Amino acid sequence: xxxxxxxxxxxxxxxxxxxxxxxxxxxxxxxxxxxxxxxxxxxxxxxxxxxxxxxxxxxxxxxxxxxxxxxxxxxxxxxxxxxxxxxxxxxxxxxxxxxxxxxxxxxxxxxxxxxxxxxxxxxxxxxxxxxxxxxxxxxxxxxxxxx
Amino acid sequence: xxxxxxxxxxxxxxxxxxxxxxxxxxxxxxxxxxxxxxxxxxxxxxxxxxxxxxxxxxxxxxxxxxxxxxxxxxxxxxxxxxxxxxxxxxxxxxxxxxxxxxxxxxxxxxxxxxxxxxxxxxxxxxxxxxxxxxxxxxxxxxxxxxxxxxxxxxxxxxxxxxxxxxxxxxxxxxxxxxxxxxxxxxxxxxxxxxxxxxxxxxxxxxxxxxxxxxxxxxxxx
Ligand code: SF4
Ligand code: SF4
Numbered sequence: 562x563x564x565x566x567x568x569x570x571x572x573x574x575x576x577x578x579x580x581x582x583x584x585x586x587x588x589x590x591x592x593x594x595x596x597x598x599x600x601x602x603x604x605x606x607x608x609x610x611x612x613x614x615x616x617x618x619x620x621x622x623x624x625x626x627x628x629x630x631x632x633x634x635x636x637x638x639x640x641x642x643x644x645x646x647x648x649x650x651x652x653x654x655x656x657x658x659x660x661x662x663x664x665x666x667x668x669x670x671x672x673x674x675x676x677x678x679x680x681x682x683x684x685x686x687x688x689x690x691x692x693x694x695x696x697x698x699x700x701x702x703x704x705x706x707x708x
Numbered sequence: 709x710x711x712x713x714x715x716x717x718x719x720x721x722x723x724x725x726x727x728x729x730x731x732x733x734x735x736x737x738x739x740x741x742x743x744x745x746x747x748x749x750x751x752x753x754x755x756x757x758x759x760x761x762x763x764x765x766x767x768x769x770x771x772x773x774x775x776x777x778x779x780x781x782x783x784x785x786x787x788x789x790x791x792x793x794x795x796x797x798x799x800x801x802x803x804x805x806x807x808x809x810x811x812x813x814x815x816x817x818x819x820x821x822x823x824x825x826x827x828x829x830x831x832x833x834x835x836x837x838x839x840x841x842x843x844x845x846x847x848x849x850x851x852x853x854x855x856x857x858x859x860x861x862x863x864x865x866x867x868x869x870x871x872x873x874x875x876x877x878x879x880x881x882x883x884x885x886x887x888x889x890x891x892x893x894x895x896x897x898x899x900x901x902x903x904x905x906x907x908x909x910x911x912x913x914x915x916x917x918x919x920x921x922x923x924x925x926x927x928x929x
Contacts, residue, residue, distance in 0.1 A: 608748075609748075609752055610748065610751050610752055610755065613751075613752060613755040613756065613759075614755060616759065617755050617758055617759050617762075652717075652752075652756060655716065655717035655718070655756075656717050656721075656756050656759060656760040656763070657760070657763060658759065658763070694763040695759045695762045695763055696762075
């Protein structure tokens with residue numbers, strides 16, 4: 562049987578996680594290709610709807626990666642991002658989607674190995690969780706006709 | 709503003725169960741400001757409903773619209789071209805908006821996605837608190853600008869009850885005693901002597917006690 566390969570979207574802050582991912586590359590550290598990186602100007606720029614749309618359109622997991630606490634270039638974008646992720650985790654739970662599918666992580670620009678480690682661990686967690694239940698939608702039937 | 713909160717997802721999903729196409733309608737006014745039913749919340753709920761039904765292997769067509777004001781017929785009319793194409797409307801406005809849609813579109817079911825809570829003010833980011841109960845005969849001028857009807861748990865009109873302690877109401881340490889606030893405010897204004905002026909029994913007919921209310925302005929008709 563083929564191993565399930567999750568699709569993971571990582572919203573990475575330009576000032577830390579994005580550079581850390583780049584550094585992981587220069588350090589020749591391998592991390593799973595499942596992780597698709599989207600550069601954002603700050604983790605605080607990531608709105609709840611961006612995360613929801615990623616999940617709706619087929620991501621099995623979403624990472625929001627910002628600067629270490631106290632290091633945000635825009636003062637507190639990372640704190641706001643964490644609040645949003647926490648809010649969204651509860652929202653997802655309400656519709657029966659595992660809240661672990663969305664995680665907030667922090668790192669500095671120099672932490673290439675931390676980025677690679679988080680990417681590998683999160684990919685493993687998503688493999689264990691299995692495909693997002695939203696993907697049942699691939700076999701969708703209309704549930705009722707409009708009157 | 710009028711404040712509201714989203715209903716639990718189970719309740720929302722149960723209300724539209726069996727619908728294949730819904731029109732999810734937000735409002736640009738109060739519910740946008742209290743982050744309950746503006747364009748952003750409409751998008752978020754639409755996405756959540758999509759995912760919840762995809763999870764069940766069902767297709768749900770959610771059309772999103774956000775009106776300037778859902779409590780004004782002029783704006784509600786904008787829904788007319790879409791109404792025939794959906795099984796139901798899910799409204800993210802306050803109860804006034806939901807009822808305006810029900811009044812205009814007689815044969816379409818409309819469900820509330822929010823619980824309308826109170827008339828209040830923002831105390832800081834993400835915090836709203838009750839301030840007014842629309843009693844129809846405002847007495848803020850007598851109470852230093854603090855409403856004992858909306859902010860005192862017992863709606864007392866002449867000073868605090870015995871449960872007032874350390875500035876807090878006996879119902880919870882998180883709730884300020886309205887009469888403590890009134891006293892402090894009167895001191896600051898230097899009008900403590902007015903504190904003992906007796907406020908006469910309130911005539912509740914100007915409020916809900918007189919039944920549903922209307923305002924008619926002949927000059928604007
Ligand atoms: S006195 Fe009446 S109108 Fe004035 S704030 Fe209180 S409830 Fe509202
Ligand atoms: S403690 Fe103050 S606010 Fe609470 S019921 Fe008594 S008078 Fe009203």
